[in-house]
Amino acid sequence: MKKSVVALVLIAALVLAGAAGVVALVIAGDGSGPSAGDGATQQRHTPRPPGEGKSLQKIYDQKVGWRACGKNQCGTLVVPIDYEAPEDGTIQIALERHRATGKKIGSLVVNPGGPGAPGTETVRDAESYFAAELLKSFDIVGFDPRGTGASAPVDCLDDADLDAQIAADPDPDTPQEVAEGERYSEEFWQGCQQRSGKVAAHVSTVEAARDMDVLRQALGEDKLDYLGFSYGTRLGATYAELYPEKVGRMVLDGAIDPSLSSRDGALSQAAGFETALRSYLAACVKAGDCFLGNNVEEGLARIKGLLEDIDAKPLETADPEGRKLTSGLAFYGLITPLYNEGNWPILDEALRKGLAGDGSVLLYLADFYGSREDGRYTDNSLEAISVINCLDDPWAVTADEVPENFADFEKASPTFGRLFAWGLTACADIPFTATDSPDLEIDGSGAPPILVIGTTRDPATPYEEAVALANQLETGLLLTRDGDGHTGYNKGNKCIDDVVHRYLVDGVVPQDGKRC
Incomplete structure (x- = not known):
């Protein structure tokens, strides 16, 4: 099969x-x-800026050289192995882009979860993951987070x-x-x-979130529009904590509670x-x-x-x-x-x-x-x-x-x-120690509204965790799907899908606490 x-x-x-x-x-x-x-x-504490003042200008000035790969486009992004010591070398982050099928309003960066799931595969199967409303309006951009897929895999x-x-x-x-x-x-x-x-010593969520900001700039976007599933909600919330002023329209589906x-x-x-x-x-x-x-x-x-x-x-x-x-x-x-x-x-x-x-x-x-x-x-x-x-x-x-x-x-x-x-x-014998502030207290202070989706009988990210994340985020808005299975978007619930599409495509901020 x-x-x-x-x-x-x-x-x-x-x-x-x-x-x-x-x-x-x-x-x-x-x-x-x-x-x-x-x-x-x-x-937990607020992180210090990466590199202790060392310049990352060359990293931020890069442009993605897109090439055809099947029906999509593929490319790579160069990022430091260690943002605390950017002079110590770089790795390449694998990217894949599904071009907007209609009038494009921007790029939507996506993450399927894990941690460990390659985001490029999500874009390869974009028609299965995303409804036509998103495919028409956005270039859907997936990346294999550092250490995964084709991005310097551990x-x-x-x-x-x-x-x-x-x-x-x-x-x-x-x-x-x-x-x-x-x-x-x-x-x-x-x-x-x-x-x-x-590489394995530098695959933390904070470092992956820093990579997303480099990606945002390389895509030519002033703000990051983002749709993250499961662990992708932790990654998105981390980005909102690190770069609240760079958050655009953000949806966190199948949310986890990062304070647990x-x-x-x-x-x-x-x-x-x-x-x-x-x-x-x-x-x-x-x-x-x-x-x-x-x-x-x-x-x-x-x-x-x-x-x-x-x-x-x-x-x-x-x-x-x-x-x-x-x-x-x-x-x-x-x-x-x-x-x-x-x-x-x-x-x-x-x-x-x-x-x-x-x-x-x-x-x-x-x-x-x-x-x-x-x-x-x-x-x-x-x-x-x-x-x-x-x-x-x-x-x-x-x-x-x-x-x-x-x-x-x-x-x-x-x-x-x-x-x-x-x-x-699980972690009893780990020989590595993160260098880039993994212990954030996440509230996304200063970010625009962030839509958090929870499903009432979600096996992997229980509903109570979505409630908690929405409450912890200063601008969090909770959207509830009453149903089974993991995550809520594009799972056959028109109510959920309509709210997500109106928010991401049209910028209509939903009512906090809506249930579908």
Whole structure:
């Protein structure tokens, strides 16, 4: 099956890390604000200007040399590796542009999330991501954030080692599995340092936001018009904090709360995926003759039982490489379709086959999640996402401390709680320290109105986080989509789409608190 056939729309990649290196998960940027050893938020500060007064004029004076690439145009942007020391060298940021199909009013920079998802791919599939109203009025400009895609991509593991880490048990239940997870984590971070040390130390969200301002200037725009999804909302909010006077029309869809500690962000996401799974099961029960049970609780018990059975004995699959469906792969296969309500029928098929002893569809979904096709990974999103998140916030607990977190996490999510608790170990071995003020207190003071969209049963960025971000931003306006799946724009809700189009295209500022 091809991605286009099953129409899986993820918008945001998932953050992977924890006891098994990149295996236990926290999703979509983990909502992580900087945190102290107990998971409490540290004091944050206003950043100093990049380069300590060193000139970036040459960087800002550049123009993009666009060239044809398929139906679009591609180019590169040169930026410093380290804005604090711009004389230390540069990297290139990959760009792709979909030209406006009608009367152009400007450039709209977009980010699909992650962190780690290549933005150029979003523009390559622009007709799937954006409605005609935006395609007519804007050049849609995507970029691979530093360290991702084709923008000096960080590399930590070869494909075989990445396979092993993804397949490992995300909820280790024996001393041997815990030890294996600790070894995987050490290998992951050692690999990052050996393969990509110079770049991997400079892929923070703040540095990516600084790149966006260089991009704005290179596009010839006085203000940045921006549409960011999932982690892209954190990136956009960071830009608004750093450059409020340069913000144009900004939409942050599937918003995260950047003030949350790492621990609280993980708890929030655990609860979000529990809510999404329960909503999927409720729909199954409501439709009648649900194959998973007569009520939601029966369905949860059956799914949890399937995961436990797979943990004990991986399922056979039709994979040409002979891979089996392990508990780690089954988990990713389960959560991937929760990102889009339109994919629930695929989850039905995956679970039916899994319960019958065939892990093929769940394995396909796990591979889709990890950008794995024909035996290879097509991008580095599984590696970049961990490096970016941990560079932004290196707080972690040790493996010995994880069990004391189980009660809180299982309360937030009886199904997924322990897996998210293990994710708290994600950054324990990171060898890098960010140099460019990752611990911002974000309020966007001085920026024009910023539209924040939250979906009530969003699995990856729970609705409560959108409410929080809208409240934290001095000019934040909340738009609510009552529905399932991740993010709200272009998901079949005309009300949401109309508000976004009127704001981005016509400049009509919506009413705060509107619900659709």
